[in-house]
Amino acid sequence: MTIEDAGTAPTRRTTLADVARQAGVSTALVSLVMRGAPGASPANREKVFRVARELGYVPDSRARALRQGRSQLLGVMFHVQQTFHADVIEGIYEAAEAAGYDVVLSAVTDSRSEDKAIGTLLADRCEAVILVAPTSSREWLAEVGGRLPTVVLVRHVRHPDLSVVRAADVKGLALAVDHLVGLGHTRIVHIDGAGSPSAEQRRRGYRTAMERHGLTPQIVRGGWAEINGSQAVDALLAGGGDLPTAILAFNDPCAMGALSALHRAGIAVPDEVSVVGFDDTHLAGFSHIGLTTVRQDAGLMARLAVARAISLIERSNGADEHGDGVVVPALVVRGTTGPCRR
Amino acid sequence: MTIEDAGTAPTRRTTLADVARQAGVSTALVSLVMRGAPGASPANREKVFRVARELGYVPDSRARALRQGRSQLLGVMFHVQQTFHADVIEGIYEAAEAAGYDVVLSAVTDSRSEDKAIGTLLADRCEAVILVAPTSSREWLAEVGGRLPTVVLVRHVRHPDLSVVRAADVKGLALAVDHLVGLGHTRIVHIDGAGSPSAEQRRRGYRTAMERHGLTPQIVRGGWAEINGSQAVDALLAGGGDLPTAILAFNDPCAMGALSALHRAGIAVPDEVSVVGFDDTHLAGFSHIGLTTVRQDAGLMARLAVARAISLIERSNGADEHGDGVVVPALVVRGTTGPCRR
DNA sequence: CTTAACCCCTAGAACGTTTTAGGTCGCGTG
DNA sequence: CACGCGACCTAAAACGTTCTAGGGGTTAAG
Structure with a gap:
């Protein structure tokens, strides 16, 4: 029928x-x-x-929202290819639902810019937006923050109109460096995140930790994707100089790429080279040996972001509500790090 | 200001x-x-x-849609943790934009069921929905199809109210089996997708291809995630019997999990065991050695799905517009398969 | 018998758009 | 001098909800 x-x-x-x-x-x-x-x-x-x-x-949710004058909607901009973002989104859905809000996703892809993604969220009359690892300029983010309550996730940016939830990147890299130094490593190289959000912080964290141990930092250009990690390792190998004994990657995919290139070159992990990632994407837990990595709790960060967004919505007058929520990262030791044998 | x-x-x-x-x-x-x-x-x-x-x-997009009587919206339900779905979504955005439609995403997570995901798409007054790899019952899918134009992606289901876009799974597994047999393998095991969409088709494809070569099929229970692949291999190893010389996994993540477990057990790939995946997730291209896999063209499937959805919307009278769009898969040979050495 | 208090219900005005059906010019043409 | 015609503009009615204000009842209290 x-x-x-x-x-x-x-x-x-x-x-x-x-x-x-x-x-x-x-x-x-x-x-x-x-x-x-x-x-x-x-x-x-x-x-x-x-x-x-x-x-x-x-x-009809649109008619309802129109009449009520409020949409009860939380807009989320994220990068569809970033595995870590998937973990964050799970958490956001959960926290938002618990608070009686709906979630509307707006993905960034190769052909869909952050501007466009945010634009649709504005047109959908979200009451707040959560931007996961935005790469846009500080000015553009500030303009969004000027329009409606905005929480920036996983990127370091300071502005009166923006709330930030992020991990203590500097601390995270210090943990990783300390771990490697504890294993006897001295030649530790950092494959960085290039222009990615929070790449700068992680570089800084790496550099100061190295210097604290009296070691000389070495940074090679990387990125957030697998390909960047493997290309960086290829470059190190091609460089001719002797290989570092440990690699500190910008994030998990980047570390996976590095692992891949090392494997291809017949270099044993962790016997010859140790590798550390960042994020603890749930991929890292399963795949190959298990990646030693610095854990950012995606679920926790999601909950903080949602809570902050909602509090901004609810008392959306009053001046400086914005502030940073910094979660402390933790080292998760798995199979890709071991004692220095060289 | x-x-x-x-x-x-x-x-x-x-x-x-x-x-x-x-x-x-x-x-x-x-x-x-x-x-x-x-x-x-x-x-x-x-x-x-x-x-x-x-x-x-x-x-205000809601007010506009309300007045116009149409939303120009394509709803997409997908599983947020499935890497392949990310590829599909990229394609959907692109195709939809080219056709003048907007896209609204609704994710399925551990805590958010397919029912709920579809429910919000209905409330948002999408003009059609694209369901990526739904696991819901045929009856429930049919009910959705009865409400509005529905395209099911990557799952085999036949019903007058549902359009389907999928790869020729049987053909795909035949390609993989032929490839392995050509390399001299005879003991080829299939780690299946358990209850995942199209798992049944792939089992069948595997079985018939094996029998065509006069080989005896062996299927072990797997799933769509990495963990399933590695657990399946662990089970094979624990089984005590001698290992197969080749493994045909349900999809790429599953294959990655299998690789991981093999690696952990010190079994060389492809020297001792060859591994083949399915999907050609862009992960497969980069990581470790490069996974030999059966390619489903995500972009093409996305375009087909969008085109079908729009044609359903536009002449949304008339009887049996629904039909299947079947794309032919292709074998992509990379580093995880090689000649049988045993 | 009035008045108040309740319970159940409804008319109609919003919400922010788009669209329909005009309305007012200025100007050229018969 | 009508008159028609473009070009430009606006009032007002939709779209599908929610919400305010109030209208009939019935019952209870004064």
Whole structure:
């Protein structure tokens, strides 16, 4: 039956008025019942429910939001190819739902810029946006922050109109360096994140930690993707000089790429070279040997971001609510690091 | 300045009426200008643009959709942790934009079921939905198809209310088996997708291809994630019997998991065991050695799905428009397969 | 018998757009 | 002098909800 009328008249979706007419009541009453608000007799309540189900009525979220003056929507911009972002999104959905908000995703891809992604979120009248690892300029981010409550995730940026939730990158790299030094390594190279968000912080963390140990830092250009990690290692190998004994990658995918290149070159991990990542993407836990990495708790960061976003929405007057939420990273030792043998 | 008034009065977003008032014209005229429709004098056009920019006006997509009676929206349900889906989404955005449609994403996570994901797409009044690798029952999918134009991606399901875009799974597994047999392998085991969409087809493809070569199929239970691949290999190793010389995994992540477990066990790939994946996730191209795999063209499938969805929307009367779009997979030989040495 | 208090219900106005149906100019043409 | 015609503009009605204000009842208290 549903199949039947679907095939014949899929033109207009059924509306509140349709249900009201069919049930012989006013639209206001149907609205009441559908929202579970008080003020309808049990008899009518039951009848409305029955008719609504029969007609397959689903409330129109746009009309609802329009009338209510608020959308209860949290906009999330993320990069679709970043594995870590997937973990964050899981957490955001969960936290938002618990707080009674809906989530609208807007992905950044090769052909879809951050500007465009944010633009649709504005047009959708989100009440706040969470930007996961944005690469846009500080100015553009500030402009977004000027328009509506904005939480920047996983990028370091200081501005009165922006809240930030991020890991203590400097601390994270210090943990990693300390770990490697503890294993006897001295020639530790950092494959950096190039222009990625928070790459600068991680470089700094690496550099100061190295210097604290009296070691000379060496940084080679990398990036956030696998390919960057493997290319960086290829460059190191081609460089001719002797290889470092440990590699500190910008993030997990980058570390995986490095692992890949090392493997291809027949270099044993961790016997000849140790490798450390960053993020603890749930990929890192499973794949090959298990990657030693610096854990950023995606779920925790997601919860903090959502909480901050909502508090910004709710008392959206008053001056300087913005501030940073910094989560402390933790070292997760797995199989890609070992004692220095050289 | 923008910073200033953002801090003080972020209450209501600026509306068409605000712009109209400020520019001293009617809302209708502002609407005209913003849409680039003809019928406004150059002078007014310029003035309206200027005022709109000053006030930071962004049209409310909900109100627009409500009035127009159509949302121009394509809903996409996907699994946020599936790497292959990310590739598909890139393609969908691109194809949809080219056709003048917007995309709304609805993710499935551990805590967010497919039902819920589809529910929000319905409430958002998408004009069609694309379901990427749904695991829901055929009945539930059919019900969705009865409500609005529905394209199922990457899952085999036959129903008059559902369009399907998928790879020729049987052909794909035949390619892989032929490749391995050509390399001299005879003991080829399939780590399957358990209850995943299209797992059944791939099992069948594997089985018939093996039998065609006069070989006896052996299937062990796997799944779509890395962990499933490595657990399956662990089980094989624990089984005590001698190891197969080749492994055919359900998909790339599963294959990566298998590689991981083999590596951990000190078994050389491809010298002792060859491994083949499925999907050609862009991960497979980079990581470790490079995975030999059966390529499903994500971009092509995305384009087909979008085209089908739009054609369903546009002549959304008439009877049996639905049908299958089957793309032919291709074998991509990389480093994880080699001649049988045993 | 009035008045108040409740319960259930409905009319109608919003929300921010687009669209329809005009309305007012200025100007050229019969 | 009508009159028609473009070019430009606007008032007002939609779209599908929610919400405010209030209207009938019934019952209870004064």
